[in-house]
Amino acid sequence: MTRIPGLRSRSPVAGLDRRTLRPLGVFAQSVATTAPAGAMASTPLLVIAVAGGGALWSFAVAAVVVALVAACIAVFARRMAAAGGLYSFTAKGLGPTGAYACAVSMVVGYGMLVAAAFSGASWYGSALVARLGAGTGPVALVGAGLVVALAGTVAVCAIRGIRLVGRVMLVIEALSIGLILVVLVALAVTTAPATPEPVAGTPGGVGGIAVGVLPALAAFIGFDSAASLGVEARRPFASVPRAITATAAVTAVLYLVATLLLMGTAGAGGASATAPTAGDLSWASVLMDVGIVASFSACALAALTTLVRVLFSLAREGVAPAALGRTHRRFLTPAFAVVVAVPVLAVVAAAGGLVGVAPAAVFGGLLSVATLGFLAAYLLVCLAAPRFLARIGELTRGLVVTSVLAVAALVATLVVVVLNAGAGLLITVAGLVVVGVGGWLVLRRRRASALRGMGVYDETTTADVLGAGDR
Amino acid sequence: MTSPISGRQPQAVRSALRILEEVATAGVGVTAKEISAALRIPPATTYRLLNLLVAEEYLVRLPDLGGFALGRRSANLAPAPLTAPTAARAVMHRLRERVRWGAHLVAFDRHRLLFLDPDPDHPPTDADELSRHLHASGLGRLLLAEGELPDAPLTRLTPHTVVDRDELGVALAEVRRTGLARQCGEFHAALGCLAVAIRAPGDGRLVAGLALTGPAERVAAPNTELVALLREQVGELAPLLA
Numbered sequence: 001m002t003r004i005p006g007l008r009s010r011s012p013v014a015g016l017d018r019r020t021l022r023p024l025g026v027f028a029q030s031v032a033t034t035a036p037a038g039a040m041a042s043t044p045l046l047v048i049a050v051a052g053g054g055a056l057w058s059f060a061v062a063a064v065v066v067a068l069v070a071a072c073i074a075v076f077a078r079r080m081a082a083a084g085g086l087y088s089f090t091a092k093g094l095g096p097t098g099a100y101a102c103a104v105s106m107v108v109g110y111g112m113l114v115a116a117a118f119s120g121a122s123w124y125g126s127a128l129v130a131r132l133g134a135g136t137g138p139v140a141l142v143g144a145g146l147v148v149a150l151a152g153t154v155a156v157c158a159i160r161g162i163r164l165v166g167r168v169m170l171v172i173e174a175l176s177i178g179l180i181l182v183v184l185v186a187l188a189v190t191t192a193p194a195t196p197e198p199v200a201g202t203p204g205g206v207g208g209i210a211v212g213v214l215p216a217l218a219a220f221i222g223f224d225s226a227a228s229l230g231v232e233a234r235r236p237f238a239s240v241p242r243a244i245t246a247t248a249a250v251t252a253v254l255y256l257v258a259t260l261l262l263m264g265t266a267g268a269g270g271a272s273a274t275a276p277t278a279g280d281l282s283w284a285s286v287l288m289d290v291g292i293v294a295s296f297s298a299c300a301l302a303a304l305t306t307l308v309r310v311l312f313s314l315a316r317e318g319v320a321p322a323a324l325g326r327t328h329r330r331f332l333t334p335a336f337a338v339v340v341a342v343p344v345l346a347v348v349a350a351a352g353g354l355v356g357v358a359p360a361a362v363f364g365g366l367l368s369v370a371t372l373g374f375l376a377a378y379l380l381v382c383l384a385a386p387r388f389l390a391r392i393g394e395l396t397r398g399l400v401v402t403s404v405l406a407v408a409a410l411v412a413t414l415v416v417v418v419l420n421a422g423a424g425l426l427i428t429v430a431g432l433v434v435v436g437v438g439g440w441l442v443l444r445r446r447r448a449s450a451l452r453g454m455g456v457y458d459e460t461t462t463a464d465v466l467g468a469g470d471r
Numbered sequence: 472m473t474s475p476i477s478g479r480q481p482q483a484v485r486s487a488l489r490i491l492e493e494v495a496t497a498g499v500g501v502t503a504k505e506i507s508a509a510l511r512i513p514p515a516t517t518y519r520l521l522n523l524l525v526a527e528e529y530l531v532r533l534p535d536l537g538g539f540a541l542g543r544r545s546a547n548l549a550p551a552p553l554t555a556p557t558a559a560r561a562v563m564h565r566l567r568e569r570v571r572w573g574a575h576l577v578a579f580d581r582h583r584l585l586f587l588d589p590d591p592d593h594p595p596t597d598a599d600e601l602s603r604h605l606h607a608s609g610l611g612r613l614l615l616a617e618g619e620l621p622d623a624p625l626t627r628l629t630p631h632t633v634v635d636r637d638e639l640g641v642a643l644a645e646v647r648r649t650g651l652a653r654q655c656g657e658f659h660a661a662l663g664c665l666a667v668a669i670r671a672p673g674d675g676r677l678v679a680g681l682a683l684t685g686p687a688e689r690v691a692a693p694n695t696e697l698v699a700l701l702r703e704q705v706g707e708l709a710p711l712l713a
Contacts (some may be wrong), residue, residue, distance in 0.1 A: 006534050010619065017623075078522040079536055092536065238526035330624055392537035393504045396515045459534040463582065465499070466541040 007465065012316060012456040013083050013231050015325075016309075017161060017332035021232045023239040025166030029229055030247035032169040032302035033113070033222030037176030037295035038120060039251075040184075040258040041288060043219040048262060051212030054205065055259050058212030063252035065213070065413075066220045068406035069378045070248045072385040073224050074241035075399060079392075081230030081237065082457035084313030085306060086381045089227070091455025093384025093391070099454040100443070102380040103314055104436040109373025110307040111345060113222060116366035117300035118349035121293050122146035123359035128289045143359060144350040151346035154301045158342075159328055159335045162232065162305055169298045176291035177254065183284040184261040211420075214413055218367065219255055221374040223247040225302060228309040231458045304345075308337035318450030319443060368417075368425055369432075375414055382406040486512050487520045491545070494530055500538035555587040559711040563588050566704050570697065572685035576708070579614050579677055587712075593684060596658065604658070606639055607632050609666030610680045612652040616643045617677050631656040651698060656687035663690030667701045669709050679712050681705055 011018070048055040073086065082088030087106050091099030122143040129142055157165045226243035230236045312334035315325030328335035352362035386403045389395040418426070443451055493506050507517040521539065524530040531542040555563070555576055567574050573593025578585045583602045589595045596608075605611030606625045615621075620643075625634040633639050646652045655663035662684055669679040681701060 008534070078526065079532060235526060235528065237522065332624075392535075393502055394514075394518045394537075396518065398515070460531040460540075464531050464543055466543055466545050 007462050008459060009462050011231075011458050011461055013313065013458050015327040015332065016083060016231045016312075016334075017163070018231055018458070019234050019236075021163055021166065021229060021234055023234070023242070024170065025162060026226045026229050026233045026239045027243040027246060028166040028170035028173070029162065029302050029305060030223050030226040030243045031173055031250070032298040033225035033306065034220060034247055034251050035117065035173075035222070035295045035299035036219075036251045036254050037173060037180050038292050038299065039219035040177065040180050040254055041292055043215055044255065044259040044262045046215040047212040047259065050215075051208040053263070054209040055212055055263060056256060057209045059216045059252070059255050059259055061209070061213050062216035062220065063248070063256075065217060065406065065409045066223065066248045066252065067245075068402050068409065069382060070223065070245050071399070071402045072382040072406055073227060073244055075385045075389060076381070077227055077230070077241040077244060078237050080457045081233070081240070082313065082455075083228055083231045083309040083316075084455075084457075085228035085230075085310060086224060086377045087310065088313060088455050088457050089388075090377075090380045090384040093386075093388035094380065096451045096454045097440075098380050098384060100319070100440055100451065101436070102377050103310065103319070103454075104432075104439070105373045105376040105380065106310050107307065107373075108432055109221070109370050109377055110225075110303050110310065111341070112348075112366050112370035112373060113303040114300050114307060114341075115345045115349040116363055116370055117296045117303060118147045118150055118346060119143075119352065119359065119363045119366060121150055121296035121300065122349070122353070123363055124289045124292045124296070126359070128286065128293065131286065131289075140353050140356070143353045147346050147350040147353075150297060150300065151342050151349075154297070154304055155338050155342040157301050158304050158308060158338045159331055159333055161331045161333045162229065165301060169302060172294045172298045176295040179287050179291035181257070181261075183288045184258055184265075186284055188261045188264040211416070214416060214420075216255070217375070217413060218371040220248065220251060221371055222299070222303060223251065224378070225306040228306040236458075304338065304341065307341060308334040311337040311341065313456060317454050317456050318447055319454060365424065365428075368421075369428055372414075372417060372425075372429060375410055375417070379407060379410040379414070382410065483516075483520070486510070486516065487524060490517065490520055491524060491529060491541075494539050495541055495545070499540040500533060502537050502539070506539075556711050559708055560588055562704060562707050562711070566700075567592070569700065570683060572683040575610075575682045575684070576679060577610055577682065578679050578712075582614070584610055584614070584680075587679065590684075595684065601658075604628060606634075607654065607658045609652040609654040609664040610682050612643060612646050612654065613666050613668045613677065613680045615639075616646040616652070628658055629656055629660045631660070633657065651701075653690060655691045661687055663687040665690060665694065665698065665701065667698075667705050669705050669712060672709055679708070681708065 044055065044059075047058050051058045073089070076089035076092070080089070080092065084103070085106065087099050087102040090102040094102075125146045126142045129146075224244055226233075226240050226247070230240055233239045311320055311324045312327070314320035315322055315337070324334070324337045324340065326336040327333060349362070349366070352365075353359055382403050386395060386400050389399060421429075489510050490506055490512070493510055494501055497505065497509070503518055503521055504514070506512075506521070507514045510517070512520075521530065525532055525539075525542075528542045528544040529548075530539050530545075532538070533540060559576065563574060563576055567590060573590040573595065575586060575590050575593075575595050576588040577598070578587050582605075584598050586595065586598050595601075601608050601611060604626055605615050605621070607628050620636060620639065625636070625639065626632070627634045633642060642652075650668050652666045652668075653663070654666075657663075663686070664682050664684040666680050666682040668677055669681060670676060671678050681704060683697065683701065
């Protein structure tokens with residue numbers, strides 16, 4: 001029996017349901033967070049509106065960028081299993097400063113994604129209620145009621161654990177995708193084909209394709225979320241990277257097909273940037289709305305699942321309040337973080353509608369903040385990948401090229417976003433940056449050692465090594 | 472994407488096996504660069520195969536993420552034959568002639584129980600079944616008393632099973648104090664067992680356990696003589712098994 005220095009007998013992330021989730025559940029987590037059904041119905045129209053006939057190219061470029069990012073994330077996912085996902089990875093390459101920045105980006109990204117999914121579900125849900133029941137009370141109240149109901153359900157599911165809901169999420173998503181594909185095909189078949197033109201006043205051509213990459217990229221956000229299930233996945237080093245790359249590939253194909261179908265539909269180029277509510281296909285729009293609501297609900301649950309694991313991981317490191325690191329005794333999930341996060345996000349989602357902002361604006365606003373958070377986190381993890389590999393002596397030339405290309409593409413996208421952003425978005429982002437930097441300064445003074453210790457993950461323990469001590 | 476290795480890539484399979492062997496001989500903490508240099512396999516190939524072996528859990532990465540060691544799954548490649556020495560079997564045989572209960576000798580392999588010499592007249596519960604529910608058996612509690620409680624929930628097998636963590640903690644403290652674990656009707660409602668730890672004479676490591684199984688209500692009695700007999704057998708068995 002040998003004693004190995006640095007080997008602990010207990011994992012720092014003990015308390016989660018370790019090594020039990022099957023590969024399908026891991027895959028479901030990434031797919032549900034990406035919410036391909038909802039994105040298929042809305043994003044291609046946004047892209048077609050700016051890129052016209054070049055929309056396919058916009059999606060192709062976005063898919064390549066996502067593939068590069070996925071390759072950088074897989075570098076870490078094959079080597080460490082973390083509950084904090086990308087930020088735990090970043091810590092191993094960029095140290096505490098990068099890890100903190102990435103953690104803040106992830107909390108903003110996933111938090112706003114949950115809120116956006118709440119508001120998206122309530123937006124389409126209240127439209128559905130209005131269409132079916134016709135005039136039951138004021139729309140804003142119905143929307144807020146739907147947010148509360150959904151938030152409660154999602155919170156319970158998140159506490160009960162992913163093993164239970166993983167398969168349900170995948171079934172919901174598959175059904176929604178099927179519904180939306182049927183509707184899109186029906187639309188394409190019943191209407192005369194026409195070449196879509198970019199909306200007047202937008203660039204079109206190569207410039208249009210470039211502008212179209214941003215909304216296309218936004219449709220992919222969340223594909224990385226399986227990384228936060230590293231501790232719980234049964235064979236994380238195989239299933240997590242596979243889930244991430246497979247999600248990126250499957251969603252890319254779905255978006256390209258949806259764009260192709262919509263481009264064959266007359267007038268799509270000039271349609272409003274919401275769902276294609278076709279007047280002559282009322283059965284179709286009802287079905288589509290049902291699919292979209294289901295997809296958003298699954299997205300809210302999946303994004304929350306990742307968000308609470310990020311908070312849990314931060315709490316275990318001592319960066320966030322320790323209470324957030326408490327797990328449910330029976331279900332072995334970060335229950336306390338769920339109880340704290342859900343009400344806050346539900347209020348964020350419901351407040352806009354109650355004040356009188358249009359649901360489309362609330363949803364769009366939340367989603368743009370979320371997208372920025374995700375893009376920042378992806379940028380940091382791509383920067384971290386080559387430095388991490390160099391540190392452990394496993395750097396390859398291919399990965400350096402991948403990382404450089406991914407970083408360049410993400411920086412370019414972020415620059416485009418900031419240049420085209422409205423005042424509201426800029427103020428929000430500036431406010432978040434100020435809060436983030438303030439938090440950093442406070443933590444550096446009060447909890448410097450916790451910051452240095454960022455990046456805990458499910459380390460190999462004595463029980464995993466053959467012939468290492470008794471326990 | 473990891474490229475799947477098909478049966479048509481014998482070189483990759485050969486390299487993977489050589490890497491496995493290299494980690495076994497070089498010892499804990501060998502790095503990817505060192506393996507690549509020692510075996511003259513190109514670095515990129517080495518890294519890919521190492522990640523594959525880690526994903527399959529034949530290898531593990533150490534906490535510094537740069538070093539490797541053999542994983543627990545590698546033990547399946549060369550299972551250690553586990554049988555009791557003839558002298559220990561003779562001791563067990565004599566014990567079975569003196570008591571009417573089932574007498575079993577088990578070895579502890581980290582978190583598992585392995586039967587060294589099960590009583591042929593009283594076939595014991597399956598060893599894997601026992602290993603899955605350590606909290607509910609006497610032998611399992613000997614093992615649990617050595618370390619921390621597992622994080623997984625405790626399964627209720629019968630109405631008597633102790634599933635409360637605090638209550639089990641008290642029982643385990645008692646086991647640590649006396650070296651005797653007692654369980655009445657917690658695994659099978661009608662049966663119970665008395666289990667005594669067998670420790671290596673040198674370092675006091677828990678190596679094996681000796682258990683008597685019988686009707687639950689009889690196990691619940693003090694059984695002072697039986698316990699004394701068990702302890703006497705343990706004294707004989709310990710030098711034979713360590």
